[in-house]
Amino acid sequence: VSLIWHNGALHDEHQPIFTVHDRLNRGDGVFDTLLAILEPQHAPRLVRAEAHFTRLLGGAGLLQIGPLPSAVELHAAALELLAASDVAPGRSAVNTVISRGPGVRGLSPPPEQHPHVVIYFSSVPAAFPPLTAIVSRSVRRNEGSPLSRIKSINYGDNILATIEARTAGADEAILLNNRGTVACGTVGNLFIAAAGDLLTPPLSDGTMAGTLRQLLLEEYGAREATLTVDDLHTADGVFITNSIRGVVPVVRLDGSPLNRCSLTLPPDLHER
Amino acid sequence: VSLIWHNGALHDEHQPIFTVHDRLNRGDGVFDTLLAILEPQHAPRLVRAEAHFTRLLGGAGLLQIGPLPSAVELHAAALELLAASDVAPGRSAVNTVISRGPGVRGLSPPPEQHPHVVIYFSSVPAAFPPLTAIVSRSVRRNEGSPLSRIKSINYGDNILATIEARTAGADEAILLNNRGTVACGTVGNLFIAAAGDLLTPPLSDGTMAGTLRQLLLEEYGAREATLTVDDLHTADGVFITNSIRGVVPVVRLDGSPLNRCSLTLPPDLHER
Numbered sequence: 050v051s052l053i054w055h056n057g058a059l060h061d062e063h064q065p066i067f068t069v070h071d072r073l074n075r076g077d078g079v080f081d082t083l084l085a086i087l088e089p090q091h092a093p094r095l096v097r098a099e100a101h102f103t104r105l106l107g108g109a110g111l112l113q114i115g116p117l118p119s120a121v122e123l124h125a126a127a128l129e130l131l132a133a134s135d136v137a138p139g140r141s142a143v144n145t146v147i148s149r150g151p152g153v154r155g156l157s158p159p160p161e162q163h164p165h166v167v168i169y170f171s172s173v174p175a176a177f178p179p180l181t182a183i184v185s186r187s188v189r190r191n192e193g194s195p196l197s198r199i200k201s202i203n204y205g206d207n208i209l210a211t212i213e214a215r216t217a218g219a220d221e222a223i224l225l226n227n228r229g230t231v232a233c234g235t236v237g238n239l240f241i242a243a244a245g246d247l248l249t250p251p252l253s254d255g256t257m258a259g260t261l262r263q264l265l266l267e268e269y270g271a272r273e274a275t276l277t278v279d280d281l282h283t284a285d286g287v288f289i290t291n292s293i294r295g296v297v298p299v300v301r302l303d304g305s306p307l308n309r310c311s312l313t314l315p316p317d318l319h320e321r
Numbered sequence: 322v323s324l325i326w327h328n329g330a331l332h333d334e335h336q337p338i339f340t341v342h343d344r345l346n347r348g349d350g351v352f353d354t355l356l357a358i359l360e361p362q363h364a365p366r367l368v369r370a371e372a373h374f375t376r377l378l379g380g381a382g383l384l385q386i387g388p389l390p391s392a393v394e395l396h397a398a399a400l401e402l403l404a405a406s407d408v409a410p411g412r413s414a415v416n417t418v419i420s421r422g423p424g425v426r427g428l429s430p431p432p433e434q435h436p437h438v439v440i441y442f443s444s445v446p447a448a449f450p451p452l453t454a455i456v457s458r459s460v461r462r463n464e465g466s467p468l469s470r471i472k473s474i475n476y477g478d479n480i481l482a483t484i485e486a487r488t489a490g491a492d493e494a495i496l497l498n499n500r501g502t503v504a505c506g507t508v509g510n511l512f513i514a515a516a517g518d519l520l521t522p523p524l525s526d527g528t529m530a531g532t533l534r535q536l537l538l539e540e541y542g543a544r545e546a547t548l549t550v551d552d553l554h555t556a557d558g559v560f561i562t563n564s565i566r567g568v569v570p571v572v573r574l575d576g577s578p579l580n581r582c583s584l585t586l587p588p589d590l591h592e593r
Contacts, residue, residue, distance in 0.1 A: 076474050076475045077480055142426065195481065202345075205348040211429055212384075
């Protein structure tokens with residue numbers, strides 16, 4: 050049986066922990082997913098854990114959810130859970146979910162908050178195949194909401210777009226914002242390689258402040274630029290990035306082949 | 322102790338029912354709130370219950386959540402819960418929450434879904450005072466998402482706007498869409514009275530298909546029109562509507578007085 054870490058205690062993952070009054074019932078929470086690398090005879094490595102937990106707490110702060118453990122305490126909690134669990138060697142996702150906790154009627158946060166902080170592991174493949182994608186026609190990304198830039202649990206738009214992609218026989222949907230320019234994929238940020246540049250939409254175009262995105266901007270020469278659907282079709286390469294999959298090429302978009310050139314980024318970039 | 326109806330069984334409301342793997346952790350659900358009028362020696366009345374449950378199931382259908390009970394079965398479940406509960410006479414809210422149920426990693430719905438359907442009552446005041454409001458400066462409504470037109474549990478934007486309003490000392494926030502025109506309040510639809518007309522933004526402006534909104538459109542001569550913030554300030558009246566509160570006037574907007582005239586709609590309109 051797999052364990053979860055829940056507000057300092059370890060439980061069976063299948064034990065219900067949220068009542069119907071929990072503010073999860075209104076999207077009132079944040080989450081994070083980071084990569085754990087577990088190799089025999091090596092200490093477990095939680096990749097960019099400090100950046101992940103710090104960002105998570107920033108998102109919770111935007112929603113004024115608290116009190117919460119510090120980033121250091123969350124990191125320690127994940128390691129505690131790992132030590133108590135029988136996680137298989139290889140790659141795992143460290144999933145953290147924070148909800149504001151029990152609420153009363155109405156949308157205002159309750160006067161006294163008792164947040165839930167839950168951490169659990171799930172195994173993930175060591176490598177992810179290239180993606181086929183569509184541009185979503187049914188959903189736009191809300192560039193006018195600060196939640197488009199954090200990992201809030203309000204992923205309904207992404208779920209709708211995912212259903213649309215799967216119905217169309219594709220793996221992934223690219224989301225445009227309400228201005229009609231490119232925001233991101235449903236599971237990660239979007240980058241294009243074009244004329245030697247590595248470009249990704251600015252946060253103000255409605256995209257999430259991904260930690261791998263940040264790494265590419267700070268250490269691999271990527272820069273921000275507003276992108277159109279045409280830019281995707283004419284690019285040398287189109288990529289979806291997240292902390293679990295790394296940099297994954299999109300090989301078809303709305304049925305047309307993409308990525309005629311191949312990007313030279315290190316395949317283990319997201320594990321650094 | 323209050324009871325909830327959960328997939329056909331009655332539980333204590335404080336019993337946890339959702340595991341951390343429930344898709345509530347990604348906003349994957351819908352909800353509804355309708356008015357129950359309980360008077361001694363009268364059969365309980367669930368106001369416009371069929372319209373509410375039908376709309377709720379329509380929202381679940383948009384997200385392809387199922388299998389679910391029918392609207393008639395949901396109505397019967399609410400009455401069953403009521404009969405088993407000790408609900409005080411007066412006005413109550415009948416709250417229904419539907420989640421897709423347990424999920425696996427990723428955003429795709431699991432191949433086999435086991436949704437949670439939960440119904441619970443909460444008492445509400447018989448009347449609601451007029452509101453003071455601000456126009457949200459921090460959040461826009463996503464007119465490009467079908468979720469803006471249903472009651473999905475992705476209420477994070479509304480929560481942010483509510484926090485903004487309370488911080489500014491106001492009761493309610495009016496949300497604009499990304500085009501900058503008026504969408505709705507955080508807790509209901511918005512109407513203005515102007516030059517003898519009763520106007521509300523069309524659904525395509527990013528507003529929810531409220532049942533009271535529908536009633537006002539179909540039976541009280543209201544009509545749809547795109548509205549600007551200026552329209553609110555120059556209107557004879559501005560109102561927030563929902564099924565629990567009815568038609569509630571907004572008396573101040575960003576500090577300026579509104580509603581110099583009074584609307585002649587029946588005060589018990591939402592109870593019909």
